[in-house]
Amino acid sequence: MNDIVQLLSQPWPWYVSGPLIGLTVPALLLFGGKRFGVSSSLRHACAALLPAGRSDYFRYPWKQLGGWNLMFVGGMVVGGWMAATLLTSSDAVVQISAATVTDLAALGVTHGPGLVPEEIFRWSSLATPAGFLIIVVGGFFVGFGSRYADGCTSGHGITGLATFQLSSLIAVLGFFAGGLLVTHVLLPIVL
Amino acid sequence: MSPTTVTTPEEALQAEARPGLLRFLVAGIWFGIVLTKSEAVSWYRIQEMFRFQSIHMYGILGSAVLTAAVSIFVIRRLRLRTTYGDEIHVPGRPMTPRGTRFWLGGTAFGFGWALLGACPGPIYALIGAGYGVMVVGLLGALVGTFTYGMLRARLPH
Numbered sequence: 001m002n003d004i005v006q007l008l009s010q011p012w013p014w015y016v017s018g019p020l021i022g023l024t025v026p027a028l029l030l031f032g033g034k035r036f037g038v039s040s041s042l043r044h045a046c047a048a049l050l051p052a053g054r055s056d057y058f059r060y061p062w063k064q065l066g067g068w069n070l071m072f073v074g075g076m077v078v079g080g081w082m083a084a085t086l087l088t089s090s091d092a093v094v095q096i097s098a099a100t101v102t103d104l105a106a107l108g109v110t111h112g113p114g115l116v117p118e119e120i121f122r123w124s125s126l127a128t129p130a131g132f133l134i135i136v137v138g139g140f141f142v143g144f145g146s147r148y149a150d151g152c153t154s155g156h157g158i159t160g161l162a163t164f165q166l167s168s169l170i171a172v173l174g175f176f177a178g179g180l181l182v183t184h185v186l187l188p189i190v191l
Numbered sequence: 192m193s194p195t196t197v198t199t200p201e202e203a204l205q206a207e208a209r210p211g212l213l214r215f216l217v218a219g220i221w222f223g224i225v226l227t228k229s230e231a232v233s234w235y236r237i238q239e240m241f242r243f244q245s246i247h248m249y250g251i252l253g254s255a256v257l258t259a260a261v262s263i264f265v266i267r268r269l270r271l272r273t274t275y276g277d278e279i280h281v282p283g284r285p286m287t288p289r290g291t292r293f294w295l296g297g298t299a300f301g302f303g304w305a306l307l308g309a310c311p312g313p314i315y316a317l318i319g320a321g322y323g324v325m326v327v328g329l330l331g332a333l334v335g336t337f338t339y340g341m342l343r344a345r346l347p348h
Contacts, residue, residue: 008228011228011229011230012225012228012229014229014246014247014248014250014251014254015250015254017225017226017228017229017231017251018229018250018251018252018253018254018255018258019254019255019257019258020225020229021222021225021226021229021231021251021255021258022254022255022256022257022258022259022262023258023259023262024218024221024222024225025258025259025262025263026259026262026263026265026266027218027221028215028218029263029266029273029279029281030266030271030273030274030279031214031215031218031273031274032209032211032214032215032273032274032275033273033275033277033278033279033280034215035281035282036259038310038311038312038315039310039311041311042311042332042333042335042336043336043340045333045336046333046336046337046340049333050337055340055341055343056343057339057340057343058337058340067212068212068215069215071212071213071215071216071219072215072216072218072219072222073219073311073312073315074216074219074315075215075216075217075218075219075220075221075222075223076219076220076222076223076226076312076315076316076319077223077315077316077318077319078216078219078220078223078319079219079220079221079222079223079224079225079226079227079316079319080223080224080226080227080232080315080316080317080318080319080320081223081319081320081321082220082223082224082319083223083224083227083228083316083320084227084319084320084321085321087224087228088227088228094230094233094235094236096233096235096236096238096239096244096245097239097244097245099242099244100235100238100239100242100244100245103238103242103244104235104238111235115227115230115232115233115234115235115317115320115322116233116234116235116308116317116322117234117235120234121234121322121324121325122324123323123324125324126324126327133306134306134307134308135307135324135325135327135328135331136327136328136331137303137306137331138302138303138305138306138307138308138328138331139303139307139314139327139328139329139330139331139332139334139335140303140331140332140334140335140338141299141300141302141303141306141335142300142303142304142307142309142310142311142314142328142331142332142335143303143311143331143332143333143334143335143336143337143338143339144299144300144303144335144336144338144339145296145297145298145299145300145301145302145303145335146296146300146303146310146311146332146336147296147335147336147339147340148292148295148296148299148300148339148346149292149293149295149296149297149299149300150284150292150293150296151284152300152310152311152312153252153304153310153311153312154310154311154312155284156284156293156297157252157256158252158255158256158259159259159281160284161256161260162256162257162259162260162263163260163263163281163283165283165284166286166290167283167284167285167286167287167290167293168284168293170286170290170293170294170297171284171293171294171296171297171300172297173294173297174293174294174295174296174297174298174299174300174301175297175298175300175301175304176241176301177294177297177298177301178297178298178299178300178301178302178303178304178305179237179240179241179301179302179304179305180241180301180305181298181301181302181305182241182301182302182305182306183238183241183242183305184241184242186302186306187305187306
């Protein structure tokens with residue numbers, strides 16, 4: 001038993017975790033005919049939180065259409081907690097390539113323990129220009145862009161590509177155009 | 192349960208609102224664990240991906256797409272139904288005349304993905320994993336969603 005926990009506590013290689021992520025698609029279809037996608041939860045949350053009638057985009061029966069999706073993302077919070085507390089040691093370091101470590105060091109980002117750089121993802125860094133840009137502006141574009149494009153990495157990148165949608169291929173190319181621009185042009189300026 | 196065919200919008204809404212939401216909580220827990228253990232939630236891994244310095248993220252996305260495609264093929268070939276007995280459809284994302292919303296919206300999303308190092312799924316998983324400041328990232332995403340909703344009529348699609 002301890003051996004199993006020990007094994008599961010290691011990072012799961014991509015050829016194990018990738019197919020397991022992919023299996024979420026048939027699971028949701030068989031559980032209730034739901035199309036796998038995460039970012040629509042943002043729309044449902046806005047529809048639930050905002051006074052009705054601010055925009056047509058948020059005026060629809062969100063409980064019926066989005067209740068399952070809000071339960072799903074609520075489960076993801078629990079899943080993240082379980083993976084971090086039960087299946088990961090607190091000093092675990094994400095084993096990124098040496099080239100990435102070097103590139104990030106050149107930008108002044110230390111490669112330390114944890115899933116994200118603790119020096120950026122802490123409350124006090126919200127008051128710094130770089131921290132505000134990464135967390136607040138980054139979050140804004142994640143929400144704005146995924147709703148404008150009608151999907152994110154899950155809805156377009158996985159479900160859309162798996163069903164051969166041209167729209168999803170274009171969206172994924174857009175994801176990379178935007179991501180490459182930020183990584184290679186914007187981050188060297190602001191970090 | 193007898194198989195049903197969805198025809199009217201009212202029936203479609205009823206089919207959407209079947210009881211038993213707890214199963215989606217379980218599915219979410221599963222997805223949250225797998226996503227976290229895959230390290231796809233890691234800002235470091237997203238930086239590595241956008242620098243083309245490892246196969247890791249491409250392997251995850253590629254094998255996930257392949258698994259999903261094979262699963263959908265099997266579901267269609269065997270005409271599998273949901274646990275409620277409904278037929279299974281995977282709604283497409285129809286192209287718009289110029290596809291503007293997909294490339295422009297996609298590029299905007301890419302800005303956010305590279306900055307925050309997380310797409311919507313990882314935001315939720317990271318909050319659970321104890322990165323409390325990600326709640327601010329989620330609030331930012333909700334403001335972004337609200338902004339899109341308010342500007343939608345004026346944006347090219």
